[in-house]
Amino acid sequence: MPHEPGVRLMQGNEACAEGALAAGLDFFAGYPITPSTEVAEFLAERLPRTGGTFIQMEDEIASMAAVVGASLAGARAMTATSGPGFSLKQENLGFAALVEAPCVVVNVQRQGPSTGLPTSPSQGDIMQARWGTHGDHPAVVLAPWSVHECFDLTVTAFNLAERLRIPVILLTDEVIGHMREKVTLPDPSSIRRESRPRIPPRTPGALPYEDRHSDVPPMAVFGDGNRAHVTGLLHDRRGYPIGPGPEAAALIRRLQAKVDARRSELAMVHGEMLDDAEVVVVAVGCVARSALRAVRLARQEGIAAGFLRPITVWPFPEERLARLAEEVRGFVVPEMNLGQLVYEVERAVRGRAAVRAYSRVDGNLITPEEVLGALREVARP
Amino acid sequence: MSTPLAEKYLRVDRLPHIWCRGCGHGTVLGALMRALDEVEADMDRTVVVSGIGCASRAAGYFNCDGLHTTHGRALAFATGVKLARPELRVVVITGDGDLAAIGGNHFIHAARRNIEMTCICFNNHVYGMTSGQHSPTSPRLSLAPTAPYGHIERDFDLCELARVAGASYVARAATYQARSMARLIARALRQQGFAFVEAITQCPTYYGRRNRLGSAADMLRWQKEHTVDVARARQLDPAELEGKIVVGELHRADWPEYTRAYAELVARVREEGTS
Ligand SMILES: Cc1ncc(C[n+]2csc(CCOP(=O)(O)OP(=O)(O)O)c2C)c(N)n1
Numbered sequence: 001m002p003h004e005p006g007v008r009l010m011q012g013n014e015a016c017a018e019g020a021l022a023a024g025l026d027f028f029a030g031y032p033i034t035p036s037t038e039v040a041e042f043l044a045e046r047l048p049r050t051g052g053t054f055i056q057m058e059d060e061i062a063s064m065a066a067v068v069g070a071s072l073a074g075a076r077a078m079t080a081t082s083g084p085g086f087s088l089k090q091e092n093l094g095f096a097a098l099v100e101a102p103c104v105v106v107n108v109q110r111q112g113p114s115t116g117l118p119t120s121p122s123q124g125d126i127m128q129a130r131w132g133t134h135g136d137h138p139a140v141v142l143a144p145w146s147v148h149e150c151f152d153l154t155v156t157a158f159n160l161a162e163r164l165r166i167p168v169i170l171l172t173d174e175v176i177g178h179m180r181e182k183v184t185l186p187d188p189s190s191i192r193r194e195s196r197p198r199i200p201p202r203t204p205g206a207l208p209y210e211d212r213h214s215d216v217p218p219m220a221v222f223g224d225g226n227r228a229h230v231t232g233l234l235h236d237r238r239g240y241p242i243g244p245g246p247e248a249a250a251l252i253r254r255l256q257a258k259v260d261a262r263r264s265e266l267a268m269v270h271g272e273m274l275d276d277a278e279v280v281v282v283a284v285g286c287v288a289r290s291a292l293r294a295v296r297l298a299r300q301e302g303i304a305a306g307f308l309r310p311i312t313v314w315p316f317p318e319e320r321l322a323r324l325a326e327e328v329r330g331f332v333v334p335e336m337n338l339g340q341l342v343y344e345v346e347r348a349v350r351g352r353a354a355v356r357a358y359s360r361v362d363g364n365l366i367t368p369e370e371v372l373g374a375l376r377e378v379a380r381p
Numbered sequence: 382m383s384t385p386l387a388e389k390y391l392r393v394d395r396l397p398h399i400w401c402r403g404c405g406h407g408t409v410l411g412a413l414m415r416a417l418d419e420v421e422a423d424m425d426r427t428v429v430v431s432g433i434g435c436a437s438r439a440a441g442y443f444n445c446d447g448l449h450t451t452h453g454r455a456l457a458f459a460t461g462v463k464l465a466r467p468e469l470r471v472v473v474i475t476g477d478g479d480l481a482a483i484g485g486n487h488f489i490h491a492a493r494r495n496i497e498m499t500c501i502c503f504n505n506h507v508y509g510m511t512s513g514q515h516s517p518t519s520p521r522l523s524l525a526p527t528a529p530y531g532h533i534e535r536d537f538d539l540c541e542l543a544r545v546a547g548a549s550y551v552a553r554a555a556t557y558q559a560r561s562m563a564r565l566i567a568r569a570l571r572q573q574g575f576a577f578v579e580a581i582t583q584c585p586t587y588y589g590r591r592n593r594l595g596s597a598a599d600m601l602r603w604q605k606e607h608t609v610d611v612a613r614a615r616q617l618d619p620a621e622l623e624g625k626i627v628v629g630e631l632h633r634a635d636w637p638e639y640t641r642a643y644a645e646l647v648a649r650v651r652e653e654g655t656s
Contacts, residue, residue, distance in 0.1 A: 027465055048650045053464045053643065058490040062457035065450065065487075069430070069461025072448060073469070077461070095451050202425070222446040223466045225425035229392070229441055231449035232433075240395065241441070 005187045012150045012176040013038035013080075015183055016106055017046070019154030020078050022191050026052040027075035029066035031059055031085060034118050035174040036108035039080035060085035064092035064105070071101040072230060074198075074221040076158060080106035082174075083116060086125060086132070093167055094133030095232045097255065100165035100209075100217070102196050104157045107169060108177040109285075111336075111363045120363030121174035121286055126340040129169050130314045136252055138259040140266060141169045141314040143284045147181035153311070159194040160266070164258050165216050171313060173336070175286035175365055201225050208239040215258050259315055267317035270309040273299065277306025278329045279379045282321070282345050284310055287334050287366050294371035303379040313341070321348035330354030330378040334371050337361060354378055390414045390424065392444045399438055403589075403597030405556035405582030409503050410439045412559050412580070413472070416566035427470045430459040432484060434476035434510045436503035436582075443472075453483030456491040459498055467640035470570070471498040478508045481517040481537050492546035495574045496639035501566065502539055502577070505584035513587025524591045539579045544632045549574030551632035555581035555608050557601040558628070565630060574638045581608075581626065 003018050010018070017039050020028075028047055030040040040056065047054040053070070057063040060081050067077040081089060086107045096103055109125050111117035125132075129141045140160055142153045150172060157168040197218040199206045208220035208228035217237075220228035229239040234248045242248055259266060270288075273295060274280065283291035288309040298305035308324065310317050321344075325331075330353050333342040342357040349355055358374045360366045387393055391414065400406045417427070424445040431437035433452035440447045446469075450458045455473050463471045480488050480502045491500070507525060508514045515525040517537045525532060543551045550572040554562035562580060569576035583589060583600035594600050604626075611629030614622060 027461070029461065048647045049654050051647055051651070055460070055464060057457065057460070058486050061454060062460070062487055062490070065454040065457035066461030066464070068450075069448065069458035069463075070465035071461075073428075073462045073465035075461075075465040077465075091451055092454065220446075222428050222448075222462060223426060223469045227425070227445055227447075229447040229449070231441065231447075232451055233449065 003185050003188060005185050007182060007184050009180055010147060010183055011038060011178060011180050012144070012147045012172060013108065013178065014042050015147045015150035016080070016154045016170065016172065017042040018185065019151040020104065020158065021046060021050065022151070022188055023155040023158035024076045024193050025078055025158070026050070027067065027070040027077040028053070028079065029055045029057050029063040029070070030079050030081065031057055031063050033082045033085045035110055035177050036080045036082040036085070036106060038177070039106055060088035061092060064089040067103050068092060068096045068099070068101045071096070071103045072099070072222050074223070076162065078104040078106065080108065082108045083110045083112050083118070083125070084114070086128065090132040094135060094137055096167040097133070097137040098232055099230050100219070101167070102161040102165050103167050104154065104161055105167055105169050107171050109171065109173040111361070117363040119174065121336060121365060122363070123173060123285060123287065123336040123340070125171065126313060126335070126337065129171050136256060138166050138255050139169070139314045140164070140166060140259060140312070141171050142311060143171045143313045144176060145285055145288045145309060146176070147179060148183045150176065151183060151185070155191055159192065162196045163194045163216070165196055165219060166258060171285070173286050199224065199226050207237045209235060209237045211237065211254055215254055215261065263315050264319070266312055267315050267320070268311040269317045269320055270311055272307040274306040274308065274324065276304055278304040279332065279375055280306040280308050280324060280328050281332045281334065281371060281375065282308045282310070282341065283334050284313055284341060287336060290366050290368045291334060291371050293368035294375060297368060297372050298375045298379070303375060305375055305379070316344040316348070318344065318348035321345060322350070325349040325352040328353050330356060332356045332358060332371065332374045332378055334358040334366050334374065336366060386414060386418055390417055390444055391442050395442050398442060400435060401586040403583070403585040404435070405505065405584070405597070406436055406439065406503050408556040408559050409501065409562065409580040409582055410442060412563040413501060413566055415563040416570055419563070419567040420570045422470060422570065426468065427472065428462050429472045429474060430455045430462065431474040432476070432479035434479045434508070436476035436509070437474060437479060439474045439503070453479050454487060455479065456484060456487040456500065460491060460496055463496055463498055463640060464643070467644070473498055473500040475500065475502050476509065477502060477504040477506065477518040477539070478516040481539060481542070485517070489542065489546040492543050492548040492575050492577065494639045495547055495549055495636045497574055499566070499569045499576045499578070502579050503582050504539065504579050505582045505588060507584055507588040509584050509587060513584070513591055526591070540577070540631050543577040547575070547636060548577045548632070549634055549636055550576035552630045553579040553581065553626070553628045555604040555626070555628060556583060557604045568630065572633070574636055
C-alpha cells in the first residue's frame with residue numbers, strides 16, 4: 001500500500017521516497033549522508049510495511065552493489081546519496097549500465113568538492129551524473145525543480161529504468177530535497193508502472209543478452225531457472241566474456257543507442273514565454289525557480305525574456321536549444337557551479353546566439369535579481 | 382573435466398578454464414562442485430557471485446545464475462540478491478585480495494549481519510590476476526613485484542577475522558586435501574547463516590616462482606608439511622603450532638540469520654499496522 005491520495009505538505013526528499021513507493025519500489029539500500037538522509041529514513045519506516053526490503057549498508061559502494069544485485073534478482077531497486085557518496089557509487093553505476101540492471105539513484109547535490117559545504121545546495125554534479133563512471137555508457141538524468149516534481153519524476157525514473165534496463169539518476173539538490181511544499185498525491189491506482197522485459201521462467205535456450213529482436217534484451221532474472229551469466233566484462237548474447245572486436249563495439253554502441261534512439265521522448269523540457277523571446281534563461285533544478293521569477297521581472301521591464309528548463313538534463317535537449325538559437329539574441333545560463341550546463345548550451349547553440357554564463361559557488365541559492373542582472377546585460381548590450 | 386558431474390554443474394562449453402598450469406583454483410572449483418552435488422543443490426535456484434581476480438572467474442564456470450561483479454564487492458552484490466530473493470542459495474567466490482583488501486569492509490559486515498551465504502576464498506597469498514603483487518595474506522618477508530625487498534606487513538588470518546566478525550561457520554582446507562575441502566564446503570552450504578571457507582591454494586606461476594617454492598607439486602608438499610588438523614592442533618601447545626596452518630572446521634555458532642530476522646520484522650510491523 002503506497003500513499004493515501006490527496007493534498008499533503010511534504011519535503012522534497014519525502015516526495016521522492018513517496019514517488020518510489022508509488023512506482024513499486026521493493027528494495028532500498030543506502031548509507032546516511034546529508035542532505036539525502038531523509039529518503040533512507042522515510043523508507044526505513046515505510047518499506048517493511050509494504051513487504052519491501054530496506055537495508056543500511058556499510059558504505060555507498062556496498063549500497064550501489066546491493067541495489068544492482070537486488071535488481072538482477074527482479075526487484076525494483078533504488079539508492080539515495082549526496083556528494084561524496086555519489087562519487088563512491090560510480091564504479092558500480094557503470095556496472096549497472098553494462099549489465100543492464102534497472103535501478104534508480106537519487107543524488108541530492110551538495111556543495112563540493114570533497115566534504116565541501118555539507119548542508120548547502122549545489123549543481124556541481126551535472127557532469128558527474130553524465131560522465132562519472134569510466135567508459136562510454138548511457139545516462140538518463142532527471143532534475144526536478146519542485147517537491148511535486150520529486151514525486152512525479154521518481155515515478156518516471158523507475159519506469160524509464162525498467163523499460164530501458166538502465167540506471168536512471170534523479171538529480172536534486174539541498175534546496176529541493178529539504179524544501180516543503182504542497183503536493184497533490186494522485187490515486188495510486190492511476191500511476192502507470194512499467195516493468196522490464198523479462199524472459200519467462202525456464203525458457204529453453206534463453207540468452208540473457210539476446211538483442212536481435214529489441215535493443216532492450218529481455219532480462220533473465222536470477223532464480224527464474226534461465227541460468228544467466230552476468231559479468232562486468234564485455235559479453236556476447238550468452239553473457240559470456242568476449243575480447244576486442246566488432247562484437248565489443250556493437251555492445252557499447254547498443255547501450256548508448258538505447259538512449260539516443262529515444263532522445264525526443266526522453267529529453268523533456270519546460271518552456272515559458274518562448275514564442276517572442278529574445279533572451280532565454282536556461283536553468284535546472286532549484287536555480288530554475290529563481291530564473292522563472294527573473295524572466296517575469298524582465299518582462300515587466302519590457303525585456304522579451306523566455307524561460308527554458310531542461311527537466312531531463314541528460315540526454316540534454318539540444319535539438320530544442322538549437323532551434324531556439326535560430327530565433328533569439330542570446331541565452332543566460334545561471335548555475336550553482338563554475339559552468340557545466342553552459343557547455344551543453346554552447347554546444348547546441350554553436351555560436352548562433354550569445355551565451356552568458358552566470359555562476360555562484362558560495363553555497364547560497366542564486367537569486368532572481370542576479371539572474372535579472374545577467375538578463376539585462378544580454379538584452380541591452 | 383567432462384565427467385557426468387561436470388556436465389551437471391558446470392558450463393562445459395566454457396572449459397578449458399583460464400587458469401595457469403599448476404594453479405590450485407581448479408581444485409577448489411572441483412571441491413565446490415562436489416559439495417554442491419553432496420547437498421543436492423538445485424542449480425536453478427543457486428546464484429554464484431564473485432568479484433574480480435583469477436579466483437572470481439570461477440563464477441563463469443558454474444551452470445547456474447552467475448554474477449561476476451566489481452573488484453571486492455561480491456559480498457555486497459550478493460547481499461542484494463539474497464535479500465531480494467531469500468529462497469535462493471547464494472555462493473560467493475572470491476580471492477584473498479578481493480575479499481580482504483578492497484573488499485575487507487564488506488567481508489566483516491556480511492559476517493556481522495550473518496546473512497545466509499557461503500563464501501569461499503581462494504587464498505593463493507597474492508594477487509594472481511595482476512601478476513603476483515602482495516595481498517593481505519602474503520606472509521611476512523615474502524617477495525612480490527610490489528615487495529621486491531620483502532613484505533614487511535603482517536598477514537591476516539581470514540578465518541579468525543570471519544569468526545570474530547560474527548560468521549556462523551568457519552573452516553579452512555588446502556588444495557592437497559581436496560576431498561576434505563569438498564566435505565567442509567558441503568557443511569558450509571548446509572549452514573544457516575554466513576558460512577566462510579578459506580581454501581588455501583597454490584600459485585606456482587607468481588607466488589611460487591618469485592619465492593623459489595618450486596613446482597605445484599612442491600607447493601602441495603609444502604602444504605601437507607605445514608598444515609595441522611584442528612583436532613590435533615588442540616593437543617599442541619603454541620610453540621608447536623608456530624608456522625603451522627590449522628585446517629578443518631574451526632567454528633560454528635547459531636546466531637540469528639539476517640533474512641529470517643528481516644522477514645520476522647516485516648511480519649511484526651505489518652501485524653501491528655493492521656491491528
Ligand atoms: C577497482 C579495481 N582495482 C584494481 C583492479 C585490478 N585487479 C584485478 S584482480 C586484482 C587482484 C586479484 O587478486 P585476488 O583477489 O587475490 O585473486 P587472484 O587473482 O589471486 O585469484 C586486482 C588488484 C580492478 N579490477 N578493479
